[in-house]
Amino acid sequence: MDIGSLKLDGFTALAPLAGISNLPFRRIVKRCGCSLVYSEMVSVKGLLYNSDKTYSLLQSSIEEKPLSVQIFGSDPKEMAQAAAIIEKLTFNQNPSVKVADTIDINFGCSVKKVIKSGAGVALMQNVANAENILKAVRDAISIPLTIKIRSGWDSSGKDAFKIAEIAQKCKVDAIAFHPRVASQGFRGKADWSLIGKLKANLSIPLIGNGDILSADDGIAMMEMTGCDGVMVGRGAMADPFILSDIEKIKSVGKLEQNRSLEEIFSVMKGLLISSVEHFGELPACKMMRSRLVWFIKGYPECSKFRRALTNIESMSQAIDIINEYQSFINNLNRQ
Numbered sequence: 001m002d003i004g005s006l007k008l009d010g011f012t013a014l015a016p017l018a019g020i021s022n023l024p025f026r027r028i029v030k031r032c033g034c035s036l037v038y039s040e041m042v043s044v045k046g047l048l049y050n051s052d053k054t055y056s057l058l059q060s061s062i063e064e065k066p067l068s069v070q071i072f073g074s075d076p077k078e079m080a081q082a083a084a085i086i087e088k089l090t091f092n093q094n095p096s097v098k099v100a101d102t103i104d105i106n107f108g109c110s111v112k113k114v115i116k117s118g119a120g121v122a123l124m125q126n127v128a129n130a131e132n133i134l135k136a137v138r139d140a141i142s143i144p145l146t147i148k149i150r151s152g153w154d155s156s157g158k159d160a161f162k163i164a165e166i167a168q169k170c171k172v173d174a175i176a177f178h179p180r181v182a183s184q185g186f187r188g189k190a191d192w193s194l195i196g197k198l199k200a201n202l203s204i205p206l207i208g209n210g211d212i213l214s215a216d217d218g219i220a221m222m223e224m225t226g227c228d229g230v231m232v233g234r235g236a237m238a239d240p241f242i243l244s245d246i247e248k249i250k251s252v253g254k255l256e257q258n259r260s261l262e263e264i265f266s267v268m269k270g271l272l273i274s275s276v277e278h279f280g281e282l283p284a285c286k287m288m289r290s291r292l293v294w295f296i297k298g299y300p301e302c303s304k305f306r307r308a309l310t311n312i313e314s315m316s317q318a319i320d321i322i323n324e325y326q327s328f329i330n331n332l333n334r335q
């Protein structure tokens with residue numbers, strides 16, 4: 001799949017996940033295999049006020065490229081200014097390489113505070129402002145521009161179809177579509193039929209999103225809707241290999257072998273180590289207390305493993321607990 005001038009190796013994307021898709025997590029998913037990673041949503045206001053916290057969300061590494069940086073806001077001028085700032089960011093160690101390969105605008109966030117500010121899915125209600133934003137941002141940057149939308153405010157999908165039509169007119173390069181309405185949050189089911197309907201009327205690439213919890217789900221969405229690419233969020237939190245599995249099944253028809261335990265525990269340790277490097281030991285350990293268990297949900301006695309992690313404060317403590325649990329599982333498998 002190509003997104004404007006950006007040529008991707010495949011067609012899968014890690015979804016933007018506020019609080020989750022930070023640099024360490026994106027690195028891990030990228031290592032497991034995926035074509036494009038999205039940053040957490042970045043506040044345009046925070047960026048223009050030079051907030052350190054906002055700038056920290058823009059940290060990247062060459063190994064995770066290509067990266068889509070997602071912004072949220074509601075004022076066309078501010079959005080354009082922020083997009084131009086992001087486009088100019090380069091890597092310290094390689095100033096000729098840009099951090100962002102694409103900029104994505106958030107049209108889907110349904111968090112109350114974001115909607116109240118007129119951003120996120122509120123943009124799908126205010127079509128005139130949405131158009132002004134798209135024009136302003138398009139004029140401000142030369143790298144590809146994408147948007148991520150929901151169904152909108154009712155289940156017919158008419159808001160999504162309208163915004164997509166405007167986006168195409170404003171030379172947006174691709175659209176990611178999560179077909180749930182604003183009031184749904186993440187409840188109920190994503191209505192994949194709307195992805196198919198939108199695809200039928202769109203000439204730019206459409207990336208389908210919502211409820212892909214297994215590689216087979218990803219293939220099913222592509223077959224059912226004809227979408228050009230797939231984006232996975234929560235499914236990648238449970239199984240960071242899901243995106244590469246979708247790509248493999250699509251190219252060779254099936255997965256050659258099951259994931260080894262070794263690989264799964266290596267991902268777990270990789271996330272821990274990368275998080276410690278990025279956030280510092282104690283903050284990373286606090287974060288990992290609830291996250292390391294994501295990768296082994298449903299494994300024997302995984303609740304014991306989770307409990308053992310509850311108070312970890314150092315990386316060596318965490319590694320010992322992981323190694324102990326890994327040996328326990330290996331022994332079980334040998335019996």
Ligand SMILES: Cc1cc2nc3c(=O)[nH]c(=O)nc-3n(C[C@H](O)[C@H](O)[C@H](O)COP(=O)(O)O)c2cc1C
Pocket residue numbers: 015016017018019020039040041070106107108109148178186209210211212231232233234235
């Ligand atoms: C914890 C969490 C954080 C999210 N943060 C963002 C975000 O920053 N920007 C965005 O566009 N969507 C965000 N989303 C929505 C996801 O990108 C995605 O559209 C949604 O989870 C549906 O896909 P899934 O079923 O594969 O998870 C978030 C979802 C979750 C669960």
